[in-house]
Amino acid sequence: MKKRKLEIMDTTLRDGEQTSGVSFSALEKLTLAKLLLEELKVDRIEIASARVSDGELEAVQKITEWAATKGYIERIEVLTFVDGGVSLDWMQKSGAISQNLLTKGSMNHLKYQLKKTPEQHFSEIAEIFKQATERGIINNIYLEDWSNGMRNSKEYVFEFLEFLSTQNVKRILLPDTLGILTHTETFAYLSEIIQKFPKLHIDFHGHNDYDLGVANIMEAVKAGCHGLHLTVNGMGERAGNAPMASAVAVINDFLPEVEISINETSLYKVSKLVSAFTGFTIPANKPIVGDNVFTQTAGIHADGDSKNNLYFSDLMPERFGRKRKYALGKMSGKANIQKNLQELGLTLNDEELKKVTARIIELGDKKERVTKDDLPFIISDVLDTTDHKQRVFVKSYVLTHAKGLMPSTTLSVEVDGNIYEAHAQGDGQYDAFMNALKKVYLAKKKTLPKLTDYAVRIPPGSNSDALCETVITWELDGKEFTTRGLDSDQTVSAIKATEKMLNII
Known part of the structure; x- marks a missing residue:
């Protein structure tokens, strides 16, 4: 049976940045964009919201300039707004050509936030799409609060989708904005939409407020969705988004009908770097990327591992670029700077590498040795410092x-x-x-x-x-x-x- 290709869109740099207290610098965004596309091999990345700040514009310009030289420009996406074309002007300055237009996916939001009728909303969207197409911009569209829309105003959602089926739109992005869906609802709602509109490309965007993000991802794939939105370490507003590492492991092990392009062995290094850049530590028991999840502590488990791998499962650490550890075992020793940079999957230019090396030498004068565990902090410190004169x-x-x-x-x-x-x-x-x-x-x-x-x-x-x-x-x-x-x-x-x-x- 031929497998169905499932797109993975990473939104760590946009939706993940809505985590309270998190703000990536322009150089951090560029570094992560390179890592996500070339090392982790996600299909697309959503990197910013239009019109936010001059710093955000600079970050997008750095990424699109790099992406254009690599042939990745269509894979760089920016959140835009129904604002008469102001977001499109911003996009053109930034060099991005794929917009994710934010619209209202529930009558509640449309009625009380915009105070508009569906006809008015659709007319404004059609005008944005028309302008975007004339400027050579690819149209994707978010139906914000879509999950509540399906619960409480399904007729409106289907009216909206009927309208979109007549437009020049590439992808329909359906978010569980408040993370309120159960897995059964996710499957039922998406199945109904995909059966009724088989020609539309449907992405599912899950949040984790009830800790159901990964379960909902599974059901969305079973229902036939064409793409998923994930974030590294599950970063995002409130309880965060569906986490990349767990979702990838679940898809590869339990959903044989689809294939994804993700390089599993890079999940851990990307996770550690995002943690270093954001200052948000990874819980030790977080699946796939937590410090303890491949560490055996009990003596009986260590004994069982040496006797026909009695305590092994399909979640082998080598899949994710990790090694099994035992609580009483010794950690690995020192390694040189270049090797550690390679292991982190970083591509630094000569000037950045010189600054990182100088920082390591400076710290080495005060400290007996600098280890691989120190390196992400040093890189984060150096890149962060370059942002301000x-x-x-x-x-x-x-x-x-x-x-x-x-x-x-x-x-x-x-x-x-x-x-x-x-x-x-x-x-x-x-x-x-x-x-x-x-x-x-x-x-x-x-x-x-x-x-x-x-x-x-x-x-x-x-x-x-x-x-x-x-x-x-x-x-x-x-x-x-x-x-x-x-x-x-x-x-x-x-x-x-x-x-x-x-x-x-």
């Missing part, structure tokens, strides 16, 4: 912490070539540093952002000499943003994260 430098500081005395800091800061010095005390060394910094900015009649969250982590498997990554969330004028610092000293890593904040503001 540095105008503020923390030139020097003295941190004191003596028994019976309050911690204090004396610092020197350079701002646009001018040197400022201050001294302050605090409840801890970093608090004293921030108090001294506030004195500098108070003298300049400027207010610093409010620190709303502070997290410190070290690479998995590391020990007391590990690199520290400090992730600080700031609030300024009602908006939150995050900066990261990396150093072998925890307080210094926090100071580096703060220096990045000073340059951003």
Whole structure:
């Protein structure tokens, strides 16, 4: 029996970026885009929403410029809006040629959010499609809140699909926007649509609010859908989207009627890199990519593994570029920089590689050794740093912490070539540093952002000499943003994260 080809669209860089606190830099987006298309071999990637920011435009331009040289340009997709063609203008500036137009897939959204009739909505969509076609742009369309539409206003959904069957549209994207579907509903709704409209290309976009994302993916494939939308590590708004690694394993092992292009052996390295770039750790028990899922702890299991592989299943770690581990076993040793970059699947240009190498040498002077586990943090730190022109430098500081005395800091800061010095005390060394910094900015009649969250982590498997990554969330004028610092000293890593904040503001 000939297998049916199933498209996999990754939306980590667009929908995944809606994870609270996550924002990819332009270089991080480009690095991940290359990895997703060339290493993981997804069919398409959705990388941005139109009109968001100048930074988003720059990121899309970097990706489309690269994709055009590789023949991938049709596989780069951008979320657009029914806005009279403003999104299309943005797309043309960005170099992208595939739009995913966001429209209303339920009467509830149409009536209460847009306050329009179906006829008005369809007319505006038809005009957008007409303009897009004239500009050489490929039309895909999201029916937002489609799952609630099927539950509560099915007649409207079918009226919408009838209209779309008359339009120049390549793919219909059906999202379970609020993650409310059960697996039985997913199968029933998609089966009904695919039987009624056999010529339409149908994608299913699942969310994980009830932890049913993968189950719904299975049922969507059984119903005959033509494409799936997934994210690395299940990133996304609220509880996230259907996770890439679990969905791929399920499709390959339980759905023999379809074939996908995904390179399973790259799932783990992509997962680790996304985790490093976002600061969101992967739960140790997360299927396929968690640290513990291929680790045997109980002695009886280790014994069984040596006796006819009694505790093995089809989920062999080698499939996903991993090795089986035992809790009492030793970890692997050091490797050179180039080999580790290859294992991470990274393609860095000469300038980026030079910066990463310089950072490793700098850290190596402070720390006994730099391991493979440190490397994603170092790369993330270097790529993140390149996004902002540095105008503020923390030139020097003295941190004191003596028994019976309050911690204090004396610092020197350079701002646009001018040197400022201050001294302050605090409840801890970093608090004293921030108090001294506030004195500098108070003298300049400027207010610093409010620190709303502070997290410190070290690479998995590391020990007391590990690199520290400090992730600080700031609030300024009602908006939150995050900066990261990396150093072998925890307080210094926090100071580096703060220096990045000073340059951003």
